[in-house]
Amino acid sequence: MEPVLSVRGLRTHFVTPERTVSAVDGLTYDLHPGKTLAVVGESGSGKSVHALSILRLLPEPPAKVVAGEILFRGRDLLRMSPEEIRSIRGDRIAMIFQEPMTSLNPVLRIGEQIAEAVILHQKSSKEKAWAKAADLLGKVGIPHPEERVHDFPHQFSGGMRQRAMIAIALSCEPDVLIADEPTTALDVTIQAQILELMKDLQREYHMAIILITHNIGVVAEMADDVAVMYAGRPVENAAVADLFKDPRHPYTKGLLASVPSIYCRKDRLAAIPGQPPDLGDGFTGCPFAPRCPAVMERCRTQDPPQFHLEGGRMANCWNVEDESKGRWHRFETSRGGA
Amino acid sequence: MSGRPILEVRDLRKHFLVSKGLFGAKTAVKAVDGVSFTVMPRESFAVVGESGCGKTTLGKLVLALEKPTSGQVLFEGSDMSALTGRELRKLRRRIQVIFQDPYSSLNPRMTVSDIVTEPWIIHDMHMDPKTRAKKLAKLLDDCGIAKTFLTRHPHEFSGGQRQRVGIARALALDPELVVADEPVSALDVSIQAQILNLLKDLQQERKLAYLFISHDFSVVRHLCTRIAVMYLGRVVETADSETLFNDPQHPYTEALLSAVPVPDPSIEKRRKRIILTGDVPSPLKPPSGCHFHPRCRYLKDACRVQDPALAEARPGHLAACPILPFKDRRSDAALIAL
Numbered sequence: 001m002e003p004v005l006s007v008r009g010l011r012t013h014f015v016t017p018e019r020t021v022s023a024v025d026g027l028t029y030d031l032h033p034g035k036t037l038a039v040v041g042e043s044g045s046g047k048s049v050h051a052l053s054i055l056r057l058l059p060e061p062p063a064k065v066v067a068g069e070i071l072f073r074g075r076d077l078l079r080m081s082p083e084e085i086r087s088i089r090g091d092r093i094a095m096i097f098q099e100p101m102t103s104l105n106p107v108l109r110i111g112e113q114i115a116e117a118v119i120l121h122q123k124s125s126k127e128k129a130w131a132k133a134a135d136l137l138g139k140v141g142i143p144h145p146e147e148r149v150h151d152f153p154h155q156f157s158g159g160m161r162q163r164a165m166i167a168i169a170l171s172c173e174p175d176v177l178i179a180d181e182p183t184t185a186l187d188v189t190i191q192a193q194i195l196e197l198m199k200d201l202q203r204e205y206h207m208a209i210i211l212i213t214h215n216i217g218v219v220a221e222m223a224d225d226v227a228v229m230y231a232g233r234p235v236e237n238a239a240v241a242d243l244f245k246d247p248r249h250p251y252t253k254g255l256l257a258s259v260p261s262i263y264c265r266k267d268r269l270a271a272i273p274g275q276p277p278d279l280g281d282g283f284t285g286c287p288f289a290p291r292c293p294a295v296m297e298r299c300r301t302q303d304p305p306q307f308h309l310e311g312g313r314m315a316n317c318w319n320v321e322d323e324s325k326g327r328w329h330r331f332e333t334s335r336g337g338a
Numbered sequence: 339m340s341g342r343p344i345l346e347v348r349d350l351r352k353h354f355l356v357s358k359g360l361f362g363a364k365t366a367v368k369a370v371d372g373v374s375f376t377v378m379p380r381e382s383f384a385v386v387g388e389s390g391c392g393k394t395t396l397g398k399l400v401l402a403l404e405k406p407t408s409g410q411v412l413f414e415g416s417d418m419s420a421l422t423g424r425e426l427r428k429l430r431r432r433i434q435v436i437f438q439d440p441y442s443s444l445n446p447r448m449t450v451s452d453i454v455t456e457p458w459i460i461h462d463m464h465m466d467p468k469t470r471a472k473k474l475a476k477l478l479d480d481c482g483i484a485k486t487f488l489t490r491h492p493h494e495f496s497g498g499q500r501q502r503v504g505i506a507r508a509l510a511l512d513p514e515l516v517v518a519d520e521p522v523s524a525l526d527v528s529i530q531a532q533i534l535n536l537l538k539d540l541q542q543e544r545k546l547a548y549l550f551i552s553h554d555f556s557v558v559r560h561l562c563t564r565i566a567v568m569y570l571g572r573v574v575e576t577a578d579s580e581t582l583f584n585d586p587q588h589p590y591t592e593a594l595l596s597a598v599p600v601p602d603p604s605i606e607k608r609r610k611r612i613i614l615t616g617d618v619p620s621p622l623k624p625p626s627g628c629h630f631h632p633r634c635r636y637l638k639d640a641c642r643v644q645d646p647a648l649a650e651a652r653p654g655h656l657a658a659c660p661i662l663p664f665k666d667r668r669s670d671a672a673l674i675a676l
Contacts, residue, residue, distance in 0.1 A: 042526035157617045187388035187553065189614045192597035196613055214526060217556075217599025221606045240603045258531035259601045260560040262583060268538070269560065271531035275496050 003030035003071075004175050004208050005054070005093075009331025010068035012046070012053045015061060021280045023049040025232035026331045027068070028306060028314070029225070031176065034202065036209040038219040038240070040255075041229035044276060047212045050229075051178045054210075055095060056085050067332050072176070091121040094169035098181035100161035104153040110137070110164050111149035117171045136167040141197060159190035166197065173205055180212045195222060216259045220244065228252050231277055231287035234306070237314040248315040250294045286317070294319055305330040342415065343376035344515055344547050345400065350374070350409035352395050356622070367621050369395040371571035372409070379514065382541060382548040384558040384579075387568035388594075390618055393551045396568070397519050400549060401435055402426060413515070431461050434513040438520035440500030444492040450503050451488040454478070457510040480543065481506040482536060498529035502536070509540065519551045534560055555598050559583060567591045570621055570629040573648065577655040587657035589634045628659070636661055 012024040024046040031037045041047045052058045054070050054077060070077040072093065077085060097103040105113060114136055115129035124132070130149065137145035140163040153161055162182060169177055179198065183191035195218065202209055211222055219226060219240065226243045228236045228251065236249040247253045257270035274291040277283055286292070289299040299318055306314050307324035321328075350373045353366040369392045377383040385393045398404040400411055402418045411418045413429060421429065434457075437443035444453055455474065458465070465473065478485060481502045492500055501521065508516055521537070522530040538561060541548060552558050558565060559579060566576040567590065575588040586592045596612040614633045619625055625632050631641040638661060648656040 042528060159617055187618070188555075188597040189388065189593060190617065191599075192611060192613050193615075195599075196611075215599065216527065216601040220601050220603040221599045223603075244601075244603050255528060256601065258528045260531070260534065260556040261601055262556045262559050262595060262598050263600055263602075263605065265559055265580075268535055269531035271535055272528040273532075275498060275529065 001032050004033045004073065005031040006071040008069045008071065010050060010053060010070060011066045012049055013064050013066050015064055019280045023232050023279060024053060027229070027234045028331065029227045029234070029237055031208050031210060033208050034206045035224040036202065036211055036222050037225045037227060038211045038213060038223035039227050039229060040213060040219055042214055042276065044279065045229040046232040047229050048180055051095065051180050051210065051212055054178065055089050055093060090117050091172045092174055093176040093178065094172065094174040095178040095180065096165045096169050096182050098184050100158060100165050100185070101153065103165060104161060106153050110151050110153065110156070114168050114171055117168055121172045132171065136171055137164065140167045158186055159193060162186065162194055163197065170201060170205065174207060176208045176210065178210045183218065216256065232279055233287060233316055235288065235316045239311065242311060242313060248309065248313065248320055249317045250292045251288045341378065344379045344414060345377040345549065346412040347373055347375050347400065348410045348412065350399055350411065351407045352399055352404060353407045365622055368571045369621065370399060373573050375566050375573065375576060377547055377549055379547050380545050381564065382550055382562040384550040384552060384562035384565045385568060386552055386555060386558055386565055388553060388618055390621060391568040392571040393568050394519055397517050397549065397551050401433060401517055431511045432513050433515045433517065434508040434511060436504055436508045436516060436518040436521045439524050440497050440504050443504055444500055446492055449489050449491055450483070453503055454506045454510055457507060461511060477506050477510060480540060497525050498532060501525060501533055505536065509544065512544065515547045515549065517549045520553070522557060523554060537561060555595060567594065570619065570624050572629065572658065574630065575657040581655055587651045587655065588659045589636050590630045
């Protein structure tokens with residue numbers, strides 16, 4: 001199956017006079033139609049910056065995509081003109097954010113905010129767009145949508161606001177939905193509702209979802225494939241079952257072991273010692289080396305490439321070098337000609 | 339556990355008066371509405387609930403930072419609201435608090451050394467410099483803070499390190515009871531695991547009792563031995579941790595446990611989830627009868643009018659649901675005992 005979105009060696013830097021921070025460093029993955037890819041990582045791992053890079057929403061400067069390509073149906077989003085990317089943003093690729101309160105406009109009625117995208121991308125009349133807005137609100141599970149469409153965001157609860165955000169994102173039936181920590185601000189019972197809704201809508205619209213999250217439980221529930229990020233790097237890509245059963249990168253192993261579960265009481269959690277590096281400092285070798293339990297001498301000096309393993313997996317670690325049987329790739333550090 | 343409880347909360351109520359509009363009638367928000375429980379010395383007792391259930395207000399009442407509307411908080415048998423200012427201050431030495439947000443709970447203009455030793459100044463604990471230095475060194479060592487941090491300011495640290503400073507400050511006075519209000523929810527998982535292990539170690543070393551306030555069942559399961567579940571100002575169920583997780587007796591607890599995503603895709607695929615409909619009702623206008631009835635899947639007519647009291651399901655296990663026992667309905671419930 002052809003991937004709907006293909007990220008190849010994405011490298012996003014933030015450049016200030018004092019220093020350059022490499023926020024995303026060689027991210028690579030394929031997103032398939034109708035599937036969910038979870039991008040997992042802790043704060044500062046670059047997962048949100050990568051999403052904003054896809055939609056070209058980062059302010060330039062200080063941000064700059066210095067290398068890589070993002071192929072949407074075979075065309076590189078990074079090489080599109082501003083007009084072209086505008087016609088895709090919100091139409092073919094939509095996004096929902098973590099904070100449903102701050103991402104809705106407080107002085108506009110909910111209906112107006114949904115209708116806006118419909119009018120812009122589908123050139124429909126105002127009346128038709130409002131009718132569609134009410135229809136969408138119903139679809140995302142808001143009771144009495146014909147009345148609630150006239151409400152303002154403050155009249156909605158947190159869960160309802162996130163439903164409204166999803167309605168906006170769905171208004172043009174996108175091929176790809178990017179959900180950046182969509183349930184992090186919500187209570188667990190509301191989180192369960194929203195995740196269920198996203199799964200239902202994904203089936204109905206046959207939409208691919210990029211789910212950005214730090215919650216390992218949400219990954220286990222939602223994802224088909226997973227890309228794990230650490231310090232801007234893609235450290236491991238795998239199908240969700242493979243990743244949980246047999247994590248190959250020491251960071252993934254540590255991350256999975258450090259999560260408390262309601263199903264088993266562990267006496268001690270296996271915490272990863274230390275903390276993530278400062279991305280502005282620049283490091284030689286593998287960024288995880290200072291915290292890694294399987295560290296080797298070369299890890300401190302030599303940067304591991306992306307090793308390809310059985311089952312379409314990838315791990316960015318010297319420890320899997322032999323297993324990769326020489327199949328590895330190192331992405332360019334700058335964009336040729338761009 | 340036998341002996342005298344360190345903390346006893348008896349029918350505690352805190353009502354806040356809010357007016358609707360400028361001249362509107364005043365309504366009472368029953369943030370805490372008749373809560374009773376006991377915490378034994380060296381025990382870790384958790385209060386779990388979603389936002390707005392009153393768990394933080396409960397913590398403030400226990401710390402005597404809020405005055406109860408009615409009811410009592412007894413610390414080692416003495417009623418805290420009956421104490422004079424001086425007596426209360428003396429008592430405060432023995433009850434300390436760890437806050438959720440390590441960013442806003444540390445004074446940015448103080449050094450780590452000032453922050454950690456301030457409690458000694460406040461409580462007039464004069465020590466000769468040698469004892470003081472020794473005590474400080476031990477405290478920092480216990481909390482995993484490097485000595486080089488002492489002269490630095492909070493902004494130089496990551497969230498996990500700040501939380502360690504917050505913990506050291508709380509422990510400076512060698513308290514017997516520590517109220518921890520969501521101490522790890524602002525932290526990344528790998529750091530969260532470090533802090534949870536630290537809290538566990540400190541409890542054993544320093545013989546602490548914890549009143550642990552959280553919304554996260556996985557964290558609570560790891561750390562706490564007894565749990566109270568709150569909904570709209572009331573405790574709906576309380577039991578020891580293992581019993582609560584394996585055999586919840588209140589429909590709300592059951593749904594809440596089922597809503598927690600499990601970090602294991604093979605369990606996620608198998609389990610059947612209970613999705614609660616709707617939001618938590620406004621505490622301004624709680625539903626009649628059982629507060630949970632509009633979202634309950636076992637709803638009977640009586641639930642709309644009858645306000646259930648906590649009743650014993652088995653020794654030490656209380657639940658406020660009149661359609662007890664549920665034992666046989668667990669076949670399709672979300673929990674898979676592993």
